[in-house]
Amino acid sequence: MKVMVVGGGGREHAIIKSLKKNPAITELYALPGNGGIASDATCVNIGAKDIDAVVSFAKENQIDFAVVAPDDPLVLGMVDALEACEIPCFGPNKNAAIIEGSKVYSKNLMKQYDIPTAAYEVFHNMEEALTYLDTAPIPTVIKADGLALGKGVVIATERQQAKDAVRSMMEDKIFGDSGNNIVVEEFLEGPEVSVLAFTDGIAMKPMVSSMDHKRALDGDQGLNTGGMGTVAPNPYYTPEVAAECMDKIFIPTMKALNQEGRTFKGCLYFGLMITKDGPKVIEYNCRFGDPETQVVLPLLESDLFEIMQATSKETLSDIDVKFKNGSACCVVMASNGYPSTYETGLEITIPSDLEAEVFVAGAKLDNGILKTSGGRVLGVSAVGETLEETIEKAYEQTKRVNFDNAYYRTDIGKKALQVESEV
Numbered sequence: 001m002k003v004m005v006v007g008g009g010g011r012e013h014a015i016i017k018s019l020k021k022n023p024a025i026t027e028l029y030a031l032p033g034n035g036g037i038a039s040d041a042t043c044v045n046i047g048a049k050d051i052d053a054v055v056s057f058a059k060e061n062q063i064d065f066a067v068v069a070p071d072d073p074l075v076l077g078m079v080d081a082l083e084a085c086e087i088p089c090f091g092p093n094k095n096a097a098i099i100e101g102s103k104v105y106s107k108n109l110m111k112q113y114d115i116p117t118a119a120y121e122v123f124h125n126m127e128e129a130l131t132y133l134d135t136a137p138i139p140t141v142i143k144a145d146g147l148a149l150g151k152g153v154v155i156a157t158e159r160q161q162a163k164d165a166v167r168s169m170m171e172d173k174i175f176g177d178s179g180n181n182i183v184v185e186e187f188l189e190g191p192e193v194s195v196l197a198f199t200d201g202i203a204m205k206p207m208v209s210s211m212d213h214k215r216a217l218d219g220d221q222g223l224n225t226g227g228m229g230t231v232a233p234n235p236y237y238t239p240e241v242a243a244e245c246m247d248k249i250f251i252p253t254m255k256a257l258n259q260e261g262r263t264f265k266g267c268l269y270f271g272l273m274i275t276k277d278g279p280k281v282i283e284y285n286c287r288f289g290d291p292e293t294q295v296v297l298p299l300l301e302s303d304l305f306e307i308m309q310a311t312s313k314e315t316l317s318d319i320d321v322k323f324k325n326g327s328a329c330c331v332v333m334a335s336n337g338y339p340s341t342y343e344t345g346l347e348i349t350i351p352s353d354l355e356a357e358v359f360v361a362g363a364k365l366d367n368g369i370l371k372t373s374g375g376r377v378l379g380v381s382a383v384g385e386t387l388e389e390t391i392e393k394a395y396e397q398t399k400r401v402n403f404d405n406a407y408y409r410t411d412i413g414k415k416a417l418q419v420e421s422e423v
Contacts, residue, residue: 008048011293027176029042035370051076057084064088068310076094079094079266091267092286096263107185126167133163141184142184143184144175145182148175162189187376189314190274191236192214193234194234194272196210196269199267200312206242206250208323209344210232211230218411225334229330229412231295231391249281264286269283298383301323301324347403348378349402359381362375371403
């Protein structure tokens, strides 16, 4: 079978490495892919948001199955366009991808269907938002309605900071049209948990939980990033919490979308906070998370391609989705200066006998030499029986990967280990 994966980051590399395990796949394409993905798939220089070009490529090359991984093309309707040409896909249609594409929509959905989330107010007018913030509880959370490369959220600890965030989104348009409408949300406290789930609108099969590390520096200091590392499973996500999430959040979300005529098929991401009042939804994503995918898929025992096909065919209930009992840890190696300014074009050296998987995010091939081309360059993912030995192994192998000005956090999983020791 000919399969194509739309996207070109570390998440897509992890998906491609998992798909490669299925012997039925004879040709594997990445659009656009990257310099690291090129060792595992044929990269085609077509942008992930170029729906017409992607559809033309799929038709001309008789693609049998497509995986649309990033948020932008899903929200823009790439799955709809491919399915209109009778190309089966993994990923939601445009009308279901709105669950990530509009925070206003997702918050209203949760409110209507009694899915636990933070209290909130929606504003379409800047002056009304600013007036509300005169008396709103602080800290508060300001969210741009639409997609903003994961940067459209401000946790404001001071009233003026909250107002500045509103002005930057609604007046200065730092996120473009995504800031036309905003959500002002109650500040929740508690540990965060990421849970990805396969769903075909009939069955819901959660994957192993994970813990992301968003801040650039050790000790959760510094600027927010796309993610500096992950561990799985997340020790805060106990069997009791998992059962409560399934009963009060996961199944109700699937049913709510069905009720709305927006049946979701693909990977639904639940960003959760375990509050004193129980688990609540911080955010939904309409696709695999990054870098959560880089620890979740290495623990997957079942065949990813079979799961994806079942999701498309609405036969997911017939598939046994199994994960290993061990742990996984991904350490993200970034260019020094990320997420602000950083240098690119630096040669990357990856030993051939590395005892971990490398998922490449921001790199290109230059005359056959792998060089940095982005802020988050790659993730080194290790799997082991215990979290402690897995973290140790991930860092041992990370030290063996080299490029000039490489930077990575040294405390990925430290908090998870502390939680484990307290249980």
